[in-house]
Amino acid sequence: MTTTVQPQLPDNYKWGWNDPEAEGKTFARTPKGLSEDVVRQISAFKSEPEWMTKLRLKAYRHFLQRSLPTWGADLSRIDFQDIYYYVLASDKKAQDWNDVPEYVKRTFDKLGIPEAEQKFLAGVGAQYDSEVVYHNIREDLAKKGVIFVDTDTALKEHEALFRKYFGTVIPANDNKLAALNTAVWSGGSFIWVPEGVKVDIPLQAYFRINSEKMGQFERTLIICEPGSQVHYVEGCTAPIYSTASLHSAVVEIIVKKGARCRYTTIQNWSHNVYNLVTKRAVAYEDAVMEWIDGNLGSEVTMKYPSVYLMGERAHGEILSVAFASDGQHLDAGGKIVHAAPNTTSLITSKSISKGNGRTSYRGLVKIYPGMRKSKSTVRCDALILDKTARSDTYPYMEIDEEDVTIGHEATVSKVGEEQLFYLMSRGLTEQEATAMIVNGFIEPIVKELPMDYAIELNRLIQLQMQGAIG
Amino acid sequence: MAITRIRLERPPLDRDSVERFGVSREEPRWLIDQRVAAAERYLETPWPRTDVGEEWRRFPLKDVPYDAIAEDIPRPVPLAETGYSVSRSGFVNLPIEMLWNAPEPTPKPFDLLRSLMEKTDGPVAQAAIRAYAEAAWTTGHFVRVPAGLDIPHPIEVITVPSVSRTIVLVERGARATVVERLIGGADEPQLAMPILDVHLEDDAVLNYVQIQEFAPSVWILGSQQYRSARASRLESFNVFVGAHRAKVGIGSDIRGDGAVVHLNGLVAGGNDQKIDFNVFQDLFGSHSESILLYLAALYDHAKAVTYGVIRVEPESRATSSYQECRNMLLSEHAGADPIPVLEILTNDVLRCGHGATAGAIDDADLFYVQSRGLPRDEAERLIVRGFFERVIEKVADADVRHEMLRALEPRIGSIGTLEAA
Incomplete structure (x- = not known):
C-alpha cells in the first residue's frame, strides 16, 4: 500500500502525518468494504469465541x-x-517499551508518549491501526487488582467478566453506528476497578488512525465496582489523508454504587475524519459520572456523551468544548436521563466557531415521572469569531415530574471590540489578543484537565487560531 | 348498528368543492382563484408527521379529529348590530365577507386585502395547515389601521372554532391594540384552525392580545405569522387557557432595520390539556430585536411544549434576541418540554441567548409567603399570579389586563381580597 502525504500540508502541522515506513508494515487486513464474510474474518483473525x-x-x-x-x-x-x-499493525503485543517496533515508536515519539509516561502514566494502551500494540500496567495497579488491558485481551483473558457487561449499556441495536461498531470492533480499552479501589492517577491511551481510508472502531468498556474510583483519559491525534476516514467508537461505562468515574477526551482527528461516537454511562446509587469532552479536530463530529442516572443521589456531569474552524461541523453535546429520584446533573458546553466553521450544541435532559427532587442545569456558551461562522444550540428538555429544578441558559457572543482594544493597547497583536480571549472563554474546562492535557489543549487552540490546522 | 369511522390521515380537500364553496358565497373571482391555488398547494404539501422534524414530535397527531373540522357558516347580521366598524378614514374592523356585503359608505379595499391574502409565508411546520385554511376558511376577519392613525381603544375580534383567517394591517406610523378572543365550541370533539396574519408597516405599533378560551372539546391546529417592517414595534400576547389539544406555529419575520418584536405567552393548563407551540424568530436587518417570553403554569395532567428557534441570518447586523421559557409544574403529573434552539449564522450580534426552566414552586418562595400568615393554597395562588405578572404588567390597557386575568382565573385562581388590599 502506498500513500503520499499531501504536498499542501502546512510545515508546522506537528500532529498529523503519515509514517511512510509504517504504511508498508501493515501485516494483516480485511478486504475493503463490509460484508458478512468480512465480519467473520475479523472474528476469526482474533480467534474469538463463537458467541462473539x-x-x-x-x-x-x-x-x-x-x-x-x-x-x-x-x-x-x-x-x-x-x-x-x-x-492489524503488529502481530504481537509488547510487554514493555523496548519490544515495540521501531516505526511505531517513532509515531509515538512525536506524540510525546514516553515523557508523559515517565511523569505519571499508569499504563499505556496505545492503539495503532486497530490493534493495541503496547500495554504496560504499572505494578501497583496490578497489585490492587485493577484490570487495564485492551478490549481484545479482555475478551481472551477475562471472558466471563467481559461477557457480563459487553453491550449492556449500548446494545448493538441502539443505533446504526453502534451496530456497525459491534460488528467490526477492534481494540479499545477495558478497565475493571475492584470494589473500594481508588486509582489516583489517570489511565491513558492514545489512538491513532494511520492508514488511508482506515476506519477505527474501538470499543471501550469501563466497570467501576462499588466505592471505586477511576479517571480515564483518551486522546486522539491523527494524520491527514486525502479521502475521508471514519471513526466510530463505542464507549460503555458502568459506575456502581458510590463509585466515581471521570472520562476525558481531547479529540483532534485530522480535518477529513468523520467522528461518530456513541458514549454512554450508567450511574447507580450515590455514583458520580463525569464526561469531559474536547472536540477540536475532524471534518464532522457527532458525539453526545450520556449519563443514565439509575440510582438515588447519582450525579452526572458533562463538560464539553468544541472549536470548529474552516470546513468543520462539530455537532456535540450531551444527554442526561434522570431515572431515579434525587439525582442531579450539570451540562456545561463551550463552543467556538471560526472561519466558516459550525459548532452545534445538541443535548437532552429527560426526567421521568416520579423522579422527585431531581435537579439539572444546562449552560451553553458560544463564541463566534467570524462573520461567516455559525453556532447552533439545540437543548431538548423533557420534564415529566413536578418536583424538580431544571434550568437552561445559553449565551452567544462575539469577541468584543472593547476587549480587543484593551488587550491590544497593552501591546498584544490582534491575534494574540483574540487567542487570549478564547483561552479565557474555555478556562472552566481546561482547569478540569490533567496538566499535560491542559497544555496540549491550549496548544491545539493556538494552532486553530493561527489557521495552522485545516 | 355500529358505525364504522374511517380514520383520516389529514383533512380531505379537493379543488372543485373549494371552487363551488367560493361561488356559493358569492365571493369575488380573485378570492375564489386564491382558494383554488391554495387547494392545489395543499395537495402538494405533505401533512405534518411526528417523525419528521422536531416541531411535531411531541404532538398526538394520530388522534386529531380530522373528520370534525369546525365550520361556522356566518349568518348575515346587519352591520349595525355587530359592533364592528368601518370609517371614512379607512379604518376597517370587519368580517372579511362583509366587505362585499356591507352598505355604503364602507370603503372596499379589495386590492389591499387581496395583496395581503396573497402572502402565504408562515412557519414551515404549519405549511400544510395554512394551505388548507387558505383554501377552506369559512370565517375571516380584517382589521386595517390606516397610516398615521392612533386608535386609543382596544379593537376586539371574536373567533369561534372554525377554519378562520384573521388579518391585521397596521400601516405606516399607526398605533393600535387588537384583542382577539377565541371562544365557543361544541360538546363533541371539534377541530379549529385559526390562522393569524399580522402586517406591520414602517414605524407601526401594535399590541396584539389573543385570549384563547375554547371549550375543552376543541383541538387547535393554528398558525400565526408576524411581519415587521423598519422601526415597527410589536407586542404579542398569547393567553392560552382553553381547548383540549393546541398546536400553534408562530413565525416572526423581521425584515426592516430597528424593528422590535416581543412575543409573550401565558399558558394556564389543567386537566389533561396539551398546549404545544413552535416558534420561529427570524432576524434580518440591523439593530432589530426579537424577545420571546413564555410562561406556563401547569396543573393536573397538563403538558406544555415550547419549541422555539431563533435564527440570526448571515446578512443581519447587531441584532438582539432572546428566548425565555419558564414552566411552573403545580401537580406531580404535569409536564413541560421547553426546547429553545439557537441558529446563529453571523458573529455580528449584540445579544443572543436563551433560558429555560421547569420545576415546582420554589420551596423558599412558598415558605416566605406562608411565613406571612397565608395558607398554602393561597400562597401558591399568589406565587403563580406573581409569576404571570411579569407578562400581564406589559399590557398598558387596564381593560385588556382585566380581560386576561378574567380568562386565567378559572385556572390559576383569584387572589381576591389580597388584590384589593
Missing part, C-alpha cells in the same frame, strides 16, 4: 436495516464500502 462471532453478525444485520440519523451533520458522503474494517 454471532453477536457481531447479528449487529451487522441490524446495521444493514437501520438508516443514518437525519438530524445533525450531513453524513450522506460516507461510503461504507470504501473503508477497511480491520487492519
Whole structure:
C-alpha cells in the first residue's frame, strides 16, 4: 500500500502525518468494504469465541436495516464500502517499551508518549491501526487488582467478566453506528476497578488512525465496582489523508454504587475524519459520572456523551468544548436521563466557531415521572469569531415530574471590540489578543484537565487560531 | 348498528368543492382563484408527521379529529348590530365577507386585502395547515389601521372554532391594540384552525392580545405569522387557557432595520390539556430585536411544549434576541418540554441567548409567603399570579389586563381580597 502525504500540508502541522515506513508494515487486513464474510474474518483473525462471532453478525444485520440519523451533520458522503474494517499493525503485543517496533515508536515519539509516561502514566494502551500494540500496567495497579488491558485481551483473558457487561449499556441495536461498531470492533480499552479501589492517577491511551481510508472502531468498556474510583483519559491525534476516514467508537461505562468515574477526551482527528461516537454511562446509587469532552479536530463530529442516572443521589456531569474552524461541523453535546429520584446533573458546553466553521450544541435532559427532587442545569456558551461562522444550540428538555429544578441558559457572543482594544493597547497583536480571549472563554474546562492535557489543549487552540490546522 | 369511522390521515380537500364553496358565497373571482391555488398547494404539501422534524414530535397527531373540522357558516347580521366598524378614514374592523356585503359608505379595499391574502409565508411546520385554511376558511376577519392613525381603544375580534383567517394591517406610523378572543365550541370533539396574519408597516405599533378560551372539546391546529417592517414595534400576547389539544406555529419575520418584536405567552393548563407551540424568530436587518417570553403554569395532567428557534441570518447586523421559557409544574403529573434552539449564522450580534426552566414552586418562595400568615393554597395562588405578572404588567390597557386575568382565573385562581388590599 502506498500513500503520499499531501504536498499542501502546512510545515508546522506537528500532529498529523503519515509514517511512510509504517504504511508498508501493515501485516494483516480485511478486504475493503463490509460484508458478512468480512465480519467473520475479523472474528476469526482474533480467534474469538463463537458467541462473539454471532453477536457481531447479528449487529451487522441490524446495521444493514437501520438508516443514518437525519438530524445533525450531513453524513450522506460516507461510503461504507470504501473503508477497511480491520487492519492489524503488529502481530504481537509488547510487554514493555523496548519490544515495540521501531516505526511505531517513532509515531509515538512525536506524540510525546514516553515523557508523559515517565511523569505519571499508569499504563499505556496505545492503539495503532486497530490493534493495541503496547500495554504496560504499572505494578501497583496490578497489585490492587485493577484490570487495564485492551478490549481484545479482555475478551481472551477475562471472558466471563467481559461477557457480563459487553453491550449492556449500548446494545448493538441502539443505533446504526453502534451496530456497525459491534460488528467490526477492534481494540479499545477495558478497565475493571475492584470494589473500594481508588486509582489516583489517570489511565491513558492514545489512538491513532494511520492508514488511508482506515476506519477505527474501538470499543471501550469501563466497570467501576462499588466505592471505586477511576479517571480515564483518551486522546486522539491523527494524520491527514486525502479521502475521508471514519471513526466510530463505542464507549460503555458502568459506575456502581458510590463509585466515581471521570472520562476525558481531547479529540483532534485530522480535518477529513468523520467522528461518530456513541458514549454512554450508567450511574447507580450515590455514583458520580463525569464526561469531559474536547472536540477540536475532524471534518464532522457527532458525539453526545450520556449519563443514565439509575440510582438515588447519582450525579452526572458533562463538560464539553468544541472549536470548529474552516470546513468543520462539530455537532456535540450531551444527554442526561434522570431515572431515579434525587439525582442531579450539570451540562456545561463551550463552543467556538471560526472561519466558516459550525459548532452545534445538541443535548437532552429527560426526567421521568416520579423522579422527585431531581435537579439539572444546562449552560451553553458560544463564541463566534467570524462573520461567516455559525453556532447552533439545540437543548431538548423533557420534564415529566413536578418536583424538580431544571434550568437552561445559553449565551452567544462575539469577541468584543472593547476587549480587543484593551488587550491590544497593552501591546498584544490582534491575534494574540483574540487567542487570549478564547483561552479565557474555555478556562472552566481546561482547569478540569490533567496538566499535560491542559497544555496540549491550549496548544491545539493556538494552532486553530493561527489557521495552522485545516 | 355500529358505525364504522374511517380514520383520516389529514383533512380531505379537493379543488372543485373549494371552487363551488367560493361561488356559493358569492365571493369575488380573485378570492375564489386564491382558494383554488391554495387547494392545489395543499395537495402538494405533505401533512405534518411526528417523525419528521422536531416541531411535531411531541404532538398526538394520530388522534386529531380530522373528520370534525369546525365550520361556522356566518349568518348575515346587519352591520349595525355587530359592533364592528368601518370609517371614512379607512379604518376597517370587519368580517372579511362583509366587505362585499356591507352598505355604503364602507370603503372596499379589495386590492389591499387581496395583496395581503396573497402572502402565504408562515412557519414551515404549519405549511400544510395554512394551505388548507387558505383554501377552506369559512370565517375571516380584517382589521386595517390606516397610516398615521392612533386608535386609543382596544379593537376586539371574536373567533369561534372554525377554519378562520384573521388579518391585521397596521400601516405606516399607526398605533393600535387588537384583542382577539377565541371562544365557543361544541360538546363533541371539534377541530379549529385559526390562522393569524399580522402586517406591520414602517414605524407601526401594535399590541396584539389573543385570549384563547375554547371549550375543552376543541383541538387547535393554528398558525400565526408576524411581519415587521423598519422601526415597527410589536407586542404579542398569547393567553392560552382553553381547548383540549393546541398546536400553534408562530413565525416572526423581521425584515426592516430597528424593528422590535416581543412575543409573550401565558399558558394556564389543567386537566389533561396539551398546549404545544413552535416558534420561529427570524432576524434580518440591523439593530432589530426579537424577545420571546413564555410562561406556563401547569396543573393536573397538563403538558406544555415550547419549541422555539431563533435564527440570526448571515446578512443581519447587531441584532438582539432572546428566548425565555419558564414552566411552573403545580401537580406531580404535569409536564413541560421547553426546547429553545439557537441558529446563529453571523458573529455580528449584540445579544443572543436563551433560558429555560421547569420545576415546582420554589420551596423558599412558598415558605416566605406562608411565613406571612397565608395558607398554602393561597400562597401558591399568589406565587403563580406573581409569576404571570411579569407578562400581564406589559399590557398598558387596564381593560385588556382585566380581560386576561378574567380568562386565567378559572385556572390559576383569584387572589381576591389580597388584590384589593
